[in-house]
Amino acid sequence: MSYRITGLVAIPSKHKSLTLLAGVLIAQLLLLAVQIKRDAHGRLIRVWAVSAAYPFELAGAWSFGKVRGVWTHYFALTTTERENEALRVENDALKLTISQLQTRAAEADRLAAVLGFKQAHEKLPMVAGRVIAASAGTASRTIEIDRGERDGIRKNMAVITPDGAVGKVIEVYRETSQVLLLTDKEGGAGAMLVDTRTQGPVGGTGEPTLQMKYVATEENVPVGERIVTSGMDKIFPRDIPIGTVMEVKAGNPFKQIRVQPAAKLDRLETVIVLLSQEPVEFKSATPSTPAGTGGSASARGEAAPGASTAATVKP
Amino acid sequence: MNDTFELRHSGETHIEVHKFYPGAVLLAGAAALVIQATAPVYFPKLSILDLPLLVTIYFGLSRRNPSTGLLLGMVIGLAQDALSGPTVPLGFYGIAKTVIGYLASSIGARLDTEHPAARFALIFSFFVVHQAVLALVRRVLLAQPEVWINVHLAIAAAVNALLGTILFLALDRLRRSS
Numbered sequence: 001m002s003y004r005i006t007g008l009v010a011i012p013s014k015h016k017s018l019t020l021l022a023g024v025l026i027a028q029l030l031l032l033a034v035q036i037k038r039d040a041h042g043r044l045i046r047v048w049a050v051s052a053a054y055p056f057e058l059a060g061a062w063s064f065g066k067v068r069g070v071w072t073h074y075f076a077l078t079t080t081e082r083e084n085e086a087l088r089v090e091n092d093a094l095k096l097t098i099s100q101l102q103t104r105a106a107e108a109d110r111l112a113a114v115l116g117f118k119q120a121h122e123k124l125p126m127v128a129g130r131v132i133a134a135s136a137g138t139a140s141r142t143i144e145i146d147r148g149e150r151d152g153i154r155k156n157m158a159v160i161t162p163d164g165a166v167g168k169v170i171e172v173y174r175e176t177s178q179v180l181l182l183t184d185k186e187g188g189a190g191a192m193l194v195d196t197r198t199q200g201p202v203g204g205t206g207e208p209t210l211q212m213k214y215v216a217t218e219e220n221v222p223v224g225e226r227i228v229t230s231g232m233d234k235i236f237p238r239d240i241p242i243g244t245v246m247e248v249k250a251g252n253p254f255k256q257i258r259v260q261p262a263a264k265l266d267r268l269e270t271v272i273v274l275l276s277q278e279p280v281e282f283k284s285a286t287p288s289t290p291a292g293t294g295g296s297a298s299a300r301g302e303a304a305p306g307a308s309t310a311a312t313v314k315p
Numbered sequence: 316m317n318d319t320f321e322l323r324h325s326g327e328t329h330i331e332v333h334k335f336y337p338g339a340v341l342l343a344g345a346a347a348l349v350i351q352a353t354a355p356v357y358f359p360k361l362s363i364l365d366l367p368l369l370v371t372i373y374f375g376l377s378r379r380n381p382s383t384g385l386l387l388g389m390v391i392g393l394a395q396d397a398l399s400g401p402t403v404p405l406g407f408y409g410i411a412k413t414v415i416g417y418l419a420s421s422i423g424a425r426l427d428t429e430h431p432a433a434r435f436a437l438i439f440s441f442f443v444v445h446q447a448v449l450a451l452v453r454r455v456l457l458a459q460p461e462v463w464i465n466v467h468l469a470i471a472a473a474v475n476a477l478l479g480t481i482l483f484l485a486l487d488r489l490r491r492s493s
Binding site for chain 1: 381382385386389393404405406407409410413414417420421452456457
C-alpha cells in the first residue's frame with residue numbers, strides 16, 4: 001500500500017476552527033428550530049425566542065410600569081382635579097340612584113307582603129290602599145288612603161298591615177278615606193294578652209307606643225308577651241297582632257302597660273282595609289286558646305271595662 | 316477543495332495533506348448521496364450503510380483541515396437531510412456530520428490514518444459518535460425517542476467500518492500525485 005503525500009500545510013488556528021464549528025452548529029440548530037414544531041408550544045424557534053426574551057420583557061414591563069406610575073402619580077396631574085370633580089358628581093348621582101332603588105325595593109317588599117296577605121285570605125273581603133297623606137299636625141295621628149266609598153269602604157272598618165293592626169276608618173269620601181291610627185290619643189282596639197288571655201283596651205297616647213289599660217294589678221303580665229285583638233270592639237276581627245309588652249308598671253287599681261306596636265305605624269305606605277269582621281288568621285300570631293278552656297274571665301269572652309264597645313278609647 | 320496550503324509561520328505544526336483531482340470531493344459526495352438514496356430501494360439490507368458518513372470521514376481524515384472538514388460534513392449532511400424526506404428536518408444529519416467532519420479533520424492531523432486497522436477503528440468510532448449526536452438531537456430537539464446504541468447499531472458500525480476501510484482504498488485512487 002502506497003501513500004502519496006502531496007505537500008505540507010499549516011494547521012489553521014484551533015480557535016478559528018472551533019469558532020467556525022460553533023457558528024455552523026448554531027446555524028444548523030436554528031435551522032432545526034425553525035422547522036421543529038412542538039405540539040403545545042408551536043415551533044421550537046418560537047419557544048426559544050420567547051424563553052430568551054421573557055426575562056427582558058419582564059424587566060421591561062416592570063421598568064415601564066414604574067416609570068408610568070411615577071409619571072402618572074407625580075407629574076401628569078393636570079386632569080386629576082377635573083377627574084375628581086367628575087367622580088364626585090358621578091358618586092352623588094350613584095348615591096341618589098341607590099337610594100331610589102332601595103326605596104323601590106322596600107316598596108316592592110311591602111307590596112309583596114300585602115299581596116301575599118291578600119292571597120292568603122282570598123275569601124276575606126279586603127281592599128289594599130296606598131297612604132297618600134298623613135295628619136297635618138302633631139295633635140292627631142291619622143293617615144289618608146287612596147281608597148274610598150266607591151271601593152266599598154265604610155266608617156269604622158278595621159285597617160291593618162300584614163304585620164298587625166293599624167287603626168280604623170273614621171272618614172270616608174268618594175275616592176279617599178281617613179284612618180285613625182292606634183297611636184292617636186283617641187285610637188284603640190279591644191285587645192288581649194296571648195298567653196294569659198287577659199283582656200283590656202289598647203289605645204294611643206300620642207306617642208309612638210301604645211298603652212294597655214284596665215289590667216288588674218294582680219294579673220301577671222310579663223314583658224315581651226304578645227297582644228292581639230280580642231274582637232270585642234266589633235271593629236277588628238280576633239287575633240290580629242297589636243304589639244308586644246314593653247314595660248309593665250304597678251298601679252292602683254290597674255297596671256300601666258306600655259306596648260310596642262306590631263305594625264310599623266310611623267312608616268305606613270300600604271295598608272289593608274278589612275271590609276268585614278270575619279276572623280283573620282295571622283300566621284305569625286299564636287292561635288288563640290278556644291273559648292272556655294282558659295282560666296280567666298277574659299278568655300271566656302268577657303270584656304274588660306271600657307273595651308267592649310268600640311275601638312276608640314276615650315281616657 | 317483541492318488546493319494545498321503552504322503556510323509556514325513560526326511555531327505552527329506542519330502536516331501532510333493530500334490533493335485530489337478537481338471535482339473528486341464533489342463527485343464522491345454526490346455519488347454517496349445518490350447511492351445512499353437509491354440502493355436501499357433495490358437492496359434493502361444496504362440501508363445499514365451510511366455512505367455520506369464514510370465520505371465525510373474519508374475527506375476529513377485526508378484533508379486534515381478542521382474548517383474544510385466541518386464545512387464538507389455540513390454540506391453532505393444537509394444534502395442528506397434534503398434527500399431524506401419531510402420527516403427529517405434540515406440540520407438533523409447536518410449537525411452530526413459537521414461534528415464528524417470536524418473531529419475527523421482534527422484527528423487526521425494528529426494520528427496516522429492511512430493504516431487500514433486505524434481506519435477501521437476510526438470509522439467504527441465515528442459511526443458511534445455520529446449515532447450519539449443523532450440521538451442527542453432527536454431526543455433533545457425533536458423530543459422523540461432514539462436509542463444511543465444497540466446491537467443492531469453496533470453491527471452497523473462494524474459493517475460500515477469494514478466497508479469504509481475498503482472504500483477508502485478506492486477513494487485513495489482519487490488523490491492526485493504531487
